[in-house]
Amino acid sequence: MISDEQLLEQMAEGNQAAFEAFVHRYHAAIHQYVERLLKDSKKAEDIVQETFIRLIKQLQIKSIPTYPKAWLYRVASNLCRDFWRSAQYRTEGTAKDEMPISIDHKASVTEIYERQETRKEVLSSLGTLSQAQQQIVILRFYQDLKLKEIAEILDIPLGTVKSNLFHALKKLKGVLSKEMEKEAESNEGTSASERPRAISTRR
Known part of the structure; x- marks a missing residue:
């Protein structure tokens, strides 16, 4: 099986199939993780999408994460923390x-x-x-x-x-x-x- 690093290298070169394969590999796991933290499927999907958007931006500057899996979870975790600190979270009374x-x-x-x-x-x-x-x-x-x-x-x-x-x-x-x-x-x-x-x- 092709490694995460190889997929990211291909993604950095604009390979759409590699991007779809990488998203397919990690989308469900990251979504499951975020949804369990936030208990909100819709917000979880927003954060997962933002996580992959940030990955694309990372690749656009030719900076490939050394450990892609850990990098994804770290970005998703940080986005959850940002949400917990946000005015939206406090006003919704979910804290x-x-x-x-x-x-x-x-x-x-x-x-x-x-x-x-x-x-x-x-x-x-x-x-x-x-x-x-x-x-x-x-x-x-x-x-x-x-x-x-x-x-x-x-x-x-x-x-x-x-x-x-x-x-x-x-x-x-x-x-x-x-x-x-x-x-x-x-x-x-x-x-x-x-x-x-x-x-x-x-x-």
Whole structure:
């Protein structure tokens, strides 16, 4: 398979087929990443389009990114950050405060992903994390990127990535533990209500 670098070289020469092949290779993954961060499919598509537009501009000045995949994610991440800082984001009232969370320290934090919790449940709890932690969790577990790649994409030290991931998993574990407790209590309540009642013999 032709490498990303080779495709970009051909794109820089004006090869339309190479551009279409590169977009096909990364459009879905970048869109999925951005949509999970913003929870807005339309805005996600806008950011994905802007990401590829910036790539084209980069190639027009004959500057080919050394690591194209990481470069794309970095640009998309920066565009998301710009949106979070924008007046549009604030006026839409989509900004969320970080929730205070009680953490279960007894079990390993890696169980958040290895145990019975599904990716869907984890995804629904991402809003409880800071924006930086959301990016790291999504890049690691949903985009299947290595920690070194994440550090490069977000332009932060590897140790910071590891620390944020550790604390993010602990927070998610606390949230999911609460949800499981609520579900268990709900099930117990249902079971109790469905039990046959003793027939009173009093008149």
